[in-house]
Amino acid sequence: MKKMQYERPVIQRLNTGIMNKFGTRTEYAPVTHIEGNAVKELIEKYGSPLFVISEKTIRNTYREANRSFNTRYPKVQFAWSYKTNYLSAVCNVFHQEGSWAEVVSGFEYEKAIRHGVPGNKIIFNGPDKTEAELRTAIENGSPIHIDHLDELYLIKELSGEMKKRPKVAIRVNMDTGIYPMWDRFGFNYENGQAWDAINKIMLSNTIDLIGLHCHIGTFMLAPSAYAVAASKLCDLAMGIKKKFNKNIHYLDLGGGFASKNTLKGSYLQGVDASPGFDQFAEAISTAILNAGFVEDELPLLLLETGRAMIDEAGYLLGTVISNKRLSDGRRATIMDFGVNILFTSFWYDHKISPAQEFSQYTEDAVLYGPLCMNIDVVREHVTLPPLKRDDQVVVHTVGAYNMTQWMQFIALRPAIVLIDCDDKVHQIRKRETVESIVKEEMMPDYLKSFKL
Ligand SMILES: *Cc1c(COP(=O)(O)O)cnc(C)c1O
Numbered sequence: 001m002k003k004m005q006y007e008r009p010v011i012q013r014l015n016t017g018i019m020n021k022f023g024t025r026t027e028y029a030p031v032t033h034i035e036g037n038a039v040k041e042l043i044e045k046y047g048s049p050l051f052v053i054s055e056k057t058i059r060n061t062y063r064e065a066n067r068s069f070n071t072r073y074p075k076v077q078f079a080w081s082y083k084t085n086y087l088s089a090v091c092n093v094f095h096q097e098g099s100w101a102e103v104v105s106g107f108e109y110e111k112a113i114r115h116g117v118p119g120n121k122i123i124f125n126g127p128d129k130t131e132a133e134l135r136t137a138i139e140n141g142s143p144i145h146i147d148h149l150d151e152l153y154l155i156k157e158l159s160g161e162m163k164k165r166p167k168v169a170i171r172v173n174m175d176t177g178i179y180p181m182w183d184r185f186g187f188n189y190e191n192g193q194a195w196d197a198i199n200k201i202m203l204s205n206t207i208d209l210i211g212l213h214c215h216i217g218t219f220m221l222a223p224s225a226y227a228v229a230a231s232k233l234c235d236l237a238m239g240i241k242k243k244f245n246k247n248i249h250y251l252d253l254g255g256g257f258a259s260k261n262t263l264k265g266s267y268l269q270g271v272d273a274s275p276g277f278d279q280f281a282e283a284i285s286t287a288i289l290n291a292g293f294v295e296d297e298l299p300l301l302l303l304e305t306g307r308a309m310i311d312e313a314g315y316l317l318g319t320v321i322s323n324k325r326l327s328d329g330r331r332a333t334i335m336d337f338g339v340n341i342l343f344t345s346f347w348y349d350h351k352i353s354p355a356q357e358f359s360q361y362t363e364d365a366v367l368y369g370p371l372c373m374n375i376d377v378v379r380e381h382v383t384l385p386p387l388k389r390d391d392q393v394v395v396h397t398v399g400a401y402n403m404t405q406w407m408q409f410i411a412l413r414p415a416i417v418l419i420d421c422d423d424k425v426h427q428i429r430k431r432e433t434v435e436s437i438v439k440e441e442m443m444p445d446y447l448k449s450f451k452l
Contacts, residue, residue, distance in 0.1 A: 031353040031394040036423040039317055039355040039392055047431055048319040048392070049337040051403060051416040055093055057313035058399075059421065062097045065305060068277035072285035075300045079123050081255050082108040084306030084400050085314075089418050089428040091115050094309075102255075102304040106133040109142075123252070123304070125171070125213070127151075127185065134158055138166045145169045145213045145252070147186055152200060159206040169211030169252060170197050174232050176216050176225040185215070189232050198236065202244050209246070212236055215254025215304065219263065219347075223275050223283035226253060230284045234291035237299060252302035253284055259311035261348040261397045270348075270397070277308070307400035314399025316342060317355070320391045321370060331365040333387055338369015338376040341413060342398060343405040345378045352378075355392035358385035371410060408437060 032039055034052055042050060062078070069076040079100035080091060086108060091101070092115060101112035104126035112122045119140025127147040129137070131154060137144050138158055146152050146168050155166050171186025172194045187193040201209045212233045216225060230253060237248040258274035266273055288301065318337040326332050339345055352367065362383050369376035378395075387393065406413055412432035417425050430436075 030356055030358060032355055034315055034394070035419045037419060037425055039394060042417065042425070043317055043319065043392060046415045046417055046427065048317060049341065049414045050317045051341075051398070051414060051429075052315040052317060053087075053090060053399060053416065053418045053428070054313045054315075055418055055420045058090070058093050058310060059097060061309055061312065062094065062099070065277045065303075065309060066097075068281040069285065069301065069303065072281050073288065073301050075298060076303070077250075077300055078303050078305060078309075079121075079252075080309075081304045081306035082111065083404055084255075085310050085403050086111055087403060087416060087428055088115060089426070090310070100302075106130060109133060109137065113140075120167075123302070125215075125304075131158070134166075135162065138162055138164055141167060143167050143169055143211060145171050145186075145211075146197070146201075147171055149197070149200075152197060155207060156204055159204075165206060165208050167208045167210045168201065169209070169213045169250070170194060170201070171213045171215070172233060172236065174214065174216070174229060176228040176232075178217055178220065178222060178225045182215070182217050186213070189236070194236060195239065198240060202240065202246070209240070210248070211250040211252055211299075211302070212248055213252040213254065213302075216256060218256045219258045219261075219307065220256045221258050221274065223279040226280055227283040227287045229253060230287035231291065234288055234293075238292060241297075247297050248299055250300040250302050251288065252304065255304040255306040255308075257305055257308035259307045259397065259400060261307075261311055261344070261350070264347055264349055266349075274308075310399040311397045312399065314397065314402070316395040316398045316402070318393055318395065320387045320389055320393070322389055323387070326366065331363050331386070332368055333365050333384075334368045334370060335378060335393070336370055337395075337414075338371045338378060339373075340369065340371055340376075340409050340411060341402060341406045342369070342378060342395065343402055343407075344398065344400070348397070349379060349382075350398065351396040352382060352384065353394045353396065354385060354387060355394050361385060408432070412437070 035054060079102035080094035082101060082103045095117060100121040101117045102123045102125060103109045103112055109122060109124060119142045122142045124137045124142050125145045134155060135158060144166060159166050172189050173183045173186045174189035175181055187197045201207050214229050214233060216229050233251045240246055240248055257280050260270045260274055262270040316337060318335050321334045321336055324332050362385050364381055364383050367379040367382055369378055415427060415431040416429040418428045419425055
């Protein structure tokens with residue numbers, strides 16, 4: 001038998017954008033339906049653009065995250081990060097799943113109360129809490145996460161005046177090996193500020209220190225950073241046990257897990273680059289379990305996961321306004337949605353699918369929004385089949401932050417629908433009208449009339 005000849009394997013780098021063995025296509029099939037509902041019909045009924053949220057995806061993601069942590073650590077509690085998406089219907093899906101509320105302003109606090117979340121299950125974060133808001137939070141027994149010393153002193157004053165023991169945690173910032181460090185919030189671990197604040201609270205005798213909190217960044221791709229953060233919080237908790245013989249009730253590791261979006265400039269797609277909940281859970285739970293707590297004094301692990309919990313559940317449907325050629329010959333497609341409602345296109349390359357059948361032919365294009373602003377770019381480069389006026393698209397992974405950071409600039413904000421677990425559509429926010437904007441305005445008498 002003739003010996004087969006050895007051929008060494010060749011590893012070839014594939015580049016997106018230029019020709020590779022898959023051709024230049026990034027889209028292979030149109031997305032004509034979302035969970036059984038035709039994109040065309042949704043747009044006909046609710047207008048374009050339109051945000052669509054999948055309840056099924058939210059619940060599945062929540063359960064996956066919960067399972068990842070619960071299989072590794074005995075006491076876990078999630079708190080929904082309101083600022084990530086505080087539509088009431090969305091919050092209530094999380095609350096039905098068992099999630100507490102995590103708020104960063106008085107406005108969000110009030111929203112959580114209106115949703116019916118018990119005060120002691122609303123975590124009050126953020127640097128700006130007014131005296132009135134702090135009073136309400138103290139009255140309701142909400143955990144207040146202290147950001148700075150001025151807040152600590154005010155809470156101390158209020159505790160004396162109200163004859164109530166406020167329940168507090170401190171926010172701790174620290175070096176986790178990820179730079180730039182988020183050191184503008186809370187008290188620093190390395191330089192001793194955090195320990196100082198702890199001593200001030202413990203010796204005040206009128207405030208209950210029930211937890212330690214950190215939120216080390218957002219869209220974090222390194223689970224190891226959470227291991228460092230958890231160890232440092234544990235170290236503080238052990239210090240408190242040693243000096244004051246007091247058990248800290250919870251450690252709150254904040255949010256920040258990366259979603260499956262693709263960061264601009266990332267070589268890999270987000271689906272491949274972002275660690276899963278299992279990896280974050282492994283890093284955090286191992287660090288706490290190894291910290292030396294005796295079994296029945298293990299702290300509750302709180303998590304304020306935002307974007308990783310909801311990004312995939314959100315879609316934006318939109319329509320093509322026009323096509324044109326730029327002076328350099330590139331194709332430009334103008335959409336009816338821009339950075340006004342898709343704020344996250346500043347840092348993500350959102351996946352965009354045509355919503356109708358298309359041919360083999362594709363072309364690199366720039367996708368612009370409808371605003372009269374040069375920065376209104378949805379995608380600088382995207383390889384899509386040519387889209388013509390009135391064609392529709394589906395933008396993926398838009399559930400986090402867009403519906404809270406959107407701005408009312410020269411246009412009205414779109415409607416939002418929720419598709420429930422039986423694929424039924426419910427409208428959860430109305431499309432804005434001129435009326436909804438001008439009703440907040442007031443006209444001084446002398447400006448009421450004019451002659452032209
Ligand atoms: C924004 C925020 C979160 C949620 O962050 P994600 O990166 O979306 O997970 C959690 N906790 C605090 C204090 C926050 O400010």
